[in-house]
Amino acid sequence: MHAQSKKLSIDDQLLQDSIYKSNKKKVLNFSMKEFDVLFFEYFKRKNDPNIVLTKTEFYNYTVQIATFSDRLAKLYPEQKEVAAKNKEQWLSESYEEYLEFKASQKK
Numbered sequence: 001m002h003a004q005s006k007k008l009s010i011d012d013q014l015l016q017d018s019i020y021k022s023n024k025k026k027v028l029n030f031s032m033k034e035f036d037v038l039f040f041e042y043f044k045r046k047n048d049p050n051i052v053l054t055k056t057e058f059y060n061y062t063v064q065i066a067t068f069s070d071r072l073a074k075l076y077p078e079q080k081e082v083a084a085k086n087k088e089q090w091l092s093e094s095y096e097e098y099l100e101f102k103a104s105q106k107k
Helices: 010-028 032-047 055-075 077-091 095-105
Strands: none
Touching: 010 055, 032 055, 032 095, 055 077, 055 095
């Protein structure tokens, strides 16, 4: 879990760790339908100019989406590398960049 991007602050990494530990079991048992709901809800809320996610909400989405990559790697062993890259990408999502994106929406 700690292989994520160096650009995240220690506080953000600790928050991610906490979310990961508390959601891992639930997410690894998600069906594709449950994952799709989570995934589309995240993008809908992220792109809604009237909604600004809290840091915890933001990382709740990104960490759960990243965690689902572990499930995909188990289900599709030949896709293990792709799943690992996806996980790393989602774990490197930064709340600060998200806030910059939200600010740019208002322009």
